[in-house]
Amino acid sequence: MAAGGAVEQSYLVRRADPDDVDTIDALYDRLYGDGNFSEALAIFHAVDKGFLTNQDLRVKFLLSLVETSFMSVTVEDEEGHVVGFAVLDDTPLHLSASEARAPWLDANWPYISTFLCPIFFLLPLALSKSPRQALQNPYVLGWLPVAFYCWHQTEEHAHDFRGWRYSFVPNFNHSVGALLFQSCETIGHLSCPLNTRITLYVNVMVVWVGFVGTMVSAHYLGGIVNWGMSVVNAFAGHLLPFLFMGYNPGAFQSIFMFLFGIYAISRGGRRLAAASIVNGVLFHIITFGVGTNLVLVAHWPQELMAVLSVVGTWPMPLLVARYLAPKQYDKLEDLDDSENEESP
Structure with a gap:
């Protein structure tokens, strides 16, 4: 229980699955659709920014992260919605x-x-x-x-x-x-x-x-x-x-x-x-x-x-x-x- 009687939100962290990629893409678009984060991510992974602003290319890119990283995880809320995604021990390409x-x-x-x-x-x-x-x-x-x-x-x-x-x-x-x-x-x-x-x-x-x-x-x-x-x-x-x-x-x-x-x-x-x-x-x-x-x-x-x-x-x-x-x-x-x- 949280202070003040508020109910503490619980989350489930699990290994990401390739089937999650569309949901992860929607999460990315909702959080970073304005493109401010795309430049930094593109530099980190040595890809053109266009790969992150074009949805079809971005989905393939996110799928490659799920498939090739040491471990990738998704975070789900109590209703089963994906609210977070992390790539662990990932080396810039x-x-x-x-x-x-x-x-x-x-x-x-x-x-x-x-x-x-x-x-x-x-x-x-x-x-x-x-x-x-x-x-x-x-x-x-x-x-x-x-x-x-x-x-x-x-x-x-x-x-x-x-x-x-x-x-x-x-x-x-x-x-x-x-x-x-x-x-x-x-x-x-x-x-x-x-x-x-x-x-x-x-x-x-x-x-x-x-x-x-x-x-x-x-x-x-x-x-x-x-x-x-x-x-x-x-x-x-x-x-x-x-x-x-x-x-x-x-x-x-x-x-x-x-x-x-x-x-x-x-x-x-x-x-x-x-x-x-x-x-x-x-x-x-x-x-x-x-x-x-x-x-x-x-x-x-x-x-x-x-x-x-x-x-x-x-x-x-x-x-x-x-x-x-x-x-x-x-x-x-x-x-x-x-x-x-x-x-x-």
């Missing part, structure tokens, strides 16, 4: 790759890319007589995807344009990834479709191994073909989602990567440019469409993503360059479509 949760390389490879970025930008230019000559040299253009992608990885996985640490994985898992991979509804969005290890495999194998291996190998125009993959990723993976869903980590740099990539692939003629774009689309279909589903649904080893990433950015571009690249020439600017014959 943008810290899911911290040293306490993932191996050192999984957590810190983006900073290695940040360190390599200026080196790969300056070294090819330093070996050319002038910047103009460098931009006409297919070998320089072939190496520049490495530099641009290291820059891209810095914003995407190290610290994004807002200063948030490792925010691409949770952002993707709760937005585009949630739309493309329905199996994540049952697996949970904390590590589906991307986790720190898959992210490491794809990024390191594509840029440090695939892109570099292509340029070390025989045909330098293979590097220009890899610009097609970069253009497709920048446009479909970042710029389109930015237009429809707001900022995503890597979107700002993608503007520059997309524009320069269009310039780079155009230097090899229309046929090679079209083939480069097709190669980029195939890379994403094979690696992310087929590969990710084999890992998530068929439970294939995650190392499959590393293998597909290398194949799609090393042997495939070299094959495209071998059969579709122009014959011998001195400057890319001297090319015209009549030169786009198959290499011997």
Whole structure:
């Protein structure tokens, strides 16, 4: 009994159930519908504020908290109404790759890319007589995807344009990834479709191994073909989602990567440019469409993503360059479509 003869209200605290999510969402909307709390919650969980103001996305987000947290509880009053919700021992999603949760390389490879970025930008230019000559040299253009992608990885996985640490994985898992991979509804969005290890495999194998291996190998125009993959990723993976869903980590740099990539692939003629774009689309279909589903649904080893990433950015571009690249020439600017014959 409370003082003054008032009847003390009793509450029931129980483990939250996925079936509670609609009631929890209604409670959130009633308490924080004005959006004042959404910004702080979005920063804590490294998601765009739009995920909390859009009801459909917010329901999926709240469901992921119920499914993936150490413990989530709801509070019911005497009439069975949910009047409270708490997530216990929950780690902010943008810290899911911290040293306490993932191996050192999984957590810190983006900073290695940040360190390599200026080196790969300056070294090819330093070996050319002038910047103009460098931009006409297919070998320089072939190496520049490495530099641009290291820059891209810095914003995407190290610290994004807002200063948030490792925010691409949770952002993707709760937005585009949630739309493309329905199996994540049952697996949970904390590590589906991307986790720190898959992210490491794809990024390191594509840029440090695939892109570099292509340029070390025989045909330098293979590097220009890899610009097609970069253009497709920048446009479909970042710029389109930015237009429809707001900022995503890597979107700002993608503007520059997309524009320069269009310039780079155009230097090899229309046929090679079209083939480069097709190669980029195939890379994403094979690696992310087929590969990710084999890992998530068929439970294939995650190392499959590393293998597909290398194949799609090393042997495939070299094959495209071998059969579709122009014959011998001195400057890319001297090319015209009549030169786009198959290499011997």
